[in-house]
Amino acid sequence: MQPWTNKSAKMKTGAHSRFFIMIYGVLLSILSHVDGIATETAPSNTLIILDTSLIRSTGGISQFDRRKYITLHTDVTENDWNSPQSASMMDTVFRDLDIYFGRNNGGMVWWANQLPEDPQRPGYIQPLAISEQGQIARLNYASDLRNRFDARADTMIGGQPQVMWPELKANWDWAGATAVGEYMARYVNKFYRPFSDSTVSSGAPAPRFIEIMNEPLYSLCDDPLPGLSKRVTPLDVFEYHRDAAKAFKFINTNTQIGGFTVAFPEFDLQNFDRWDQRMKLFMDTAGAEMDFFSLHFYDFNHHWAAPDRGYVHFKGSRLEATLDMVETYSHQLWGQVKPLVISEYGGRDHTTERDTWSPQRDWVFMKALTPMLMTFMDRPDRIEKTIPFIVTSFDWAGDPPYPWRLLRFSNEPESLSGDRVFTEMIKFYELWKEVKGTRLDTYSTNPDVKADAYTFGKKAWLILSNLSLEKQPVFINIQNSGESTSAEITEIQIRHLHAVNRIPQLTIEQDTQISEFMLDPEAAAVIELTYSRELNPTHQSETIKYYSDQIKQSIQESKASVFTFSNVDINQAVEAVLDLSFGRAHPFSKHPVVTFNGNILNVPHQFAGDDLQSGRSSFFGQLNIPFPVSILQATNTVSIQFPDSGGFVSSVCMRVTSSDQVPVRPDQVRNIRIYPEQASLGVNQQRQLTASLSPENARDIRVNWSSSDPSIVSVDRLGQITGQAIGSATITVTSVESNHSVKSSIQVIAERVPVLADTVLVEPSKLEMIRGETAVLSASILPIDTDNRSITWSSQNPQVATVDSTGKIVAVADGSTQITATATGGAWGVCEITSQTRIPGSITFDDKSKYLQTIYKVGSTLPVTCSFRATTGRKVDEKGLKFWLRELRSNWSVVKDRVVYDPSTADKNTGIASASISLKDLTPSTALPAGNFYYLWVTFTEDNGTQITQGAAASPITIVSDE
Incomplete structure (x- = not known):
């Protein structure tokens, strides 16, 4: 850290701040050539502007809602909280760190297998039994330690495919989706107290949201659970959601119901076929019955399917593009955006998820949280709830325990023993401690550094997040443009959540001056400012998001995609940004020509986050294009043209900010380039010249074109030149705002000059x-x-x-x-x-007779080895080969499975696989119910989703008591 004194923190807006911005502009003046056009490089330093006099509101919301954002993937009924040992930890979590409950996907699912079938209606759960057990649950809650934090409940619950899908329920089967929807509604009505009742003695508070099923397509279509008698299609799942929601709403209209809980919302896969066949199909089929749409987002530090098993990220422009596509289609279908719930988000790493606990692994999981959360916070009027995937302990999940947890044993990783202590995940919540209040206006000159700010009382919090893998030097300029006198900063606390030797550290520093702050790779910081008096912002801005009438337009060479925006309120508009999202194969251009109401916009080259997305099969992201409000109209037309064919413009949205105060921005045009700088053409021949302005975030990018001799070469307002007569002329393009100009020399000859492909x-x-x-x-x-x-x-x-x-x-x-x-x-x-030549996939035991003849003891292991070959041209998917020891009934229906993977086989076409299946706590073969037996089975899924299930199966496997 290199400290420097920022006296503007105690000064009025004026010459000093203008000088600061001017000097900062010098730091951003390095240009390079991209796609043959001069463009600005990513800045080596980032300027953050915070205006403490300007409230920032989006869709009518300007308050930081901790119930929505600072949550834990648990709820008040979870047993982890119901012990004297956990009491002090609950105080830390819910009182000191001000965390709220988020989600529970266990209770309703567990009771579905315990409650009896209605003898009068086969396939339905008996309503009386639900009422009786619900009353007991409410009474138990009234006497639990957990109810101390009853006010922290703002939760969602949900179903699981392995119980809620027909054929997969234990004991007896559902009559269908209607039976499931009815059960869910009765469960909420009877196991929880009503929303109108705040009395703890009446039971736990009812959940505000319910998801019909958690990640159903992954468990039913992509990697089907055992026990399914036929192939399940996405349409089957979506019709199930529709019917279950209808049944639920017939009984319960208070809790919001939604889905389909998308595990991997990668809409651009197979050139956007994934969008058509999944999310769009769901919205078309069941969307009208949904109160919200739920999605999951994960950044993979290492992904088995990625090149070199490397980075596969969502944070940044891909996340923005994904959310905008759902919102745009929602608006197109219903004239409004249905709310979103992000019921899981965070980080993953295929190389460490099955390992014992380590602080390094916690960092991999938690570093994605703040950048994703800040994206969700930009949509406060559209996102109802965000829940980081951090559970409490999940001790029952096995050894090693569940990776994404808040609590661990003090002796881990050596042994699962000792006292309860927090994992490194607690540092995420410590970073966000006390943040609350009213949102303030912020601005970042770098898409890779996100900024946000809030104020309450005498404090303000400036939040920063680094989306890149490089350190980012950050300059902080605090403005108070609306007050004659500024409150003075008396204390500054900088909380920096970063990695040191890959171990997460929350560094806390105290100061009395703003500093040039070095934000570490993928790090986040909260800068807490204490003032001499309360901040009272005197101005307010309001940002409204507009959605175009079109979605998912194919990109065709030299053909413009046109999008329209109607009924735009331009009253007091001070800022406007076009959000252009598209997906394309990697070699293709990511820099289109964009016109807005006939005006060519200055399109930036830098995306937020991973510009390349090289770990994915294609690029999908969003460009944020600022433009002058002077060209904004009530009805607007946007034209987008790429130089090559392929992919789709997925959505185009527009954000318009209105205010009585023009926000402070480092936006003056400082340089302009023209391409080509010289050219020849014939009489009556036309060519297109292009102007590029810097910085790319310049607010007023209007330019004027002129010719030194229009009788030789004429030029229109979009830069298209026409040869009029033999001779030479100079074309000049000039910035309207800054008066910067640049010239191109044009020679006109008698004959047309061929334009050749290069x-x-x-x-x-x-x-x-x-x-x-x-x-x-x-x-x-x-x-x-x-x-x-x-x-x-x-x-x-x-x-x-x-x-x-x-x-x-x-x-x-x-x-x-x-x-x-x-x-x-x-x-x-x-x-x-x-x-x-296509050779089908296969699996072969090393010696099948060995498994049939060997007698295995309970408590030991069953080592299995086999050879495998994926279908020609295919590979084993990211999980690797799957080894099953399955207990079957005489009719071959499934009782239960014990499953182990060999991850070393992931991403391979052929090889040897091995695993050891634990026989701990199994029932000896002779003690199984009559007709039941053990079945050894090896399968794998190919990278295109094909299941290879034939060739490696053996039964019966003999297991005897260890006594």
């Missing part, structure tokens, strides 16, 4: 095929105004793969070849083709 992009650039398969390649030509855009396709080795004039290829034999797309003039691009 780049050909083939999509995809690499393709693995099975012999006999067909595929269609696409080719994009740059520049976009190339005269002859025809393509000639050819195959380096037609004996391996052929290609026709449309780019359709056929794999005809095993081998490798290149498919080449050649443009007129010689520019070319290729696709690498590998063709193989």
Whole structure:
């Protein structure tokens, strides 16, 4: 940390702050060339502006709601809180750190298997039994230690596929979704007290939300649970949600019901087929019955399916694009945005999740929390609840215990013994301690550094989060633009949550001056400012989000995608931002030409968070494009044009801020570039010139185009030039705001100058095929105004793969070849083709007879080894091979499973797999119910979702008592 004195913290707005911004501008003046156009690089220093006189409201909400944001994945009924040992920890969690309860997915599910079937209505739970057990539960709660923090309850509960889905319930089966919905409604009505009753003796407070089922598609479609007699489709699940919600609402109209609890909302997969086949289909099928939509978000520090098992992140622009797509379609269907609930979010790491506890692993899980939370906080009018996936202890989950937990044993990782202590996860809540109050206006010059602020009484809290893997030097400039005299800062506390040698540290420093602060990689900080008196912001801004009438438009070369915004309130508008979201294959351009009501906008090149997303199969993100409010109208048209084909513009949204106070921004245009700087063209020929302004966050990006001699070269207001007569002229583009200008020299000759292709992009650039398969390649030509855009396709080795004039290829034999797309003039691009004969996936025991003849003892282990081969062109998915020891009835219905994975086989096509299945606490074979037996089975799922289940099965397995 390099301290410096910021006297503006005690000064009125004026010359000093303007000088500060001017000097800071010098730090941002380095330019580089991207896509052939001059653009500003990511700033080496970040300027954060905090205006303590300006309240920031979004959709009518300006207060920090800790019930919504500072939560724990538990509820007041959980047994972890019902012991004298946990009393002091509850005080720390709920009183000192001001945390609220979040979610419980266990109680309702457990009771579904305990309560009896209604003899009058097969497949339904008996209502009287629900009432009787619910009354007992409410009475027990009235005498529990847990009810001390009854006021902390603002929770959701939910179902689980392994109990709530027909065929998977123990003892007897549901009559269908209606029976499940009815049970859920009666459970809430009878196991909890009504919302109108605040008396603890009446039972635990009713949940505000209920999710029909937790991550159903993963458990029923992607990696199906054992016991299903037929394939379950997403449509089956969505119709189930619709019918269950209808039944629930018939009995209970107080608790909000929703779904479908998306495990991996990767809408861009398979060129957005995942969106069409899942989230969109759900909203079309069941959305009208949903009170909210629930999603889960995780950053993977290491992901088995990623290249080099590396980073796969959501935080930043991908998260923004994902949320905007759901909101836009919701608005399109119902004319309003249905609320969202983020019922799980955080971090994961496939390489450590099955290990014993370590502080390093806690950091991997918790570093994603603050950046994601700050994104959710930007949508206070649309997101109803956010719950980080941090449970209490989950001791019952096995050894090693559940990774994402708040409590551990003091002797871990050596042994599961000792006193209860907090894991490193507690530091996330310590970072956010006391943050509350009214939201203040903040601004960051760097998309990779998020900023937010709140004030209550004499305190203000400035929150910062670093989305990047690099350190970020941060300058903090505090303004008080609306008061004649400013309150003085008397004390500053800086809480910095970062990693030292990969171990999370919450560093706390005290100061009396604002400093140049070094924000560590993926770190977060809360800067607590104590003032000499209460802050009383005198101005208020209101941000309204507008949704276009269109969604998911295909990107086609040289063809604009058009989006419209209607009924926009421009009264007192002081700031406007266009949120452009799109998904494309990695090689394609991420820098479109965007016009707003005919005005070309200055499109930034930097995305928030991971710009490359190289760990994913394609890019999906959002560009935030500021533009001058002077071009804003009640009805607006946005045109978006990319230079190449492929992918989709998923959504375009617009945020308009109105205020009686213009916010402080470092927004003056400081430089301008033109491309090309010189060109030749013929008489009557047209070319497009492009201007790029810096900084990219400049608020007023209007420019004027002019020609030194319009009789030679004319130019229109969008920079399109036309050769009028032989000769030369200079085209000048000038910033309206700063008067900066730059010139391009244009030569006009008698004959037209050919515009030749210099780049050909083939999509995809690499393709693995099975012999006999067909595929269609696409080719994009740059520049976009190339005269002859025809393509000639050819195959380096037609004996391996052929290609026709449309780019359709056929794999005809095993081998490798290149498919080449050649443009007129010689520019070319290729696709690498590998063709193989399809061999189906298989699994083979090393010696099946060994498992049938060996007698295993309870308490020992059953070591299993097998060879495997995935289908040609496929790999084992991220979990690896799955080893089952299953207890079956004589009719082959499932009693229970014991499952172990071999993660070393993940992402492999062939190899040897092994695992040891624990036989602890199993029932000896001779003591099983008549007809029951043990069945040894090995399966795996391929990376395309195909289940390989044949070839490695043995029964009966003999298990005897260890006595």
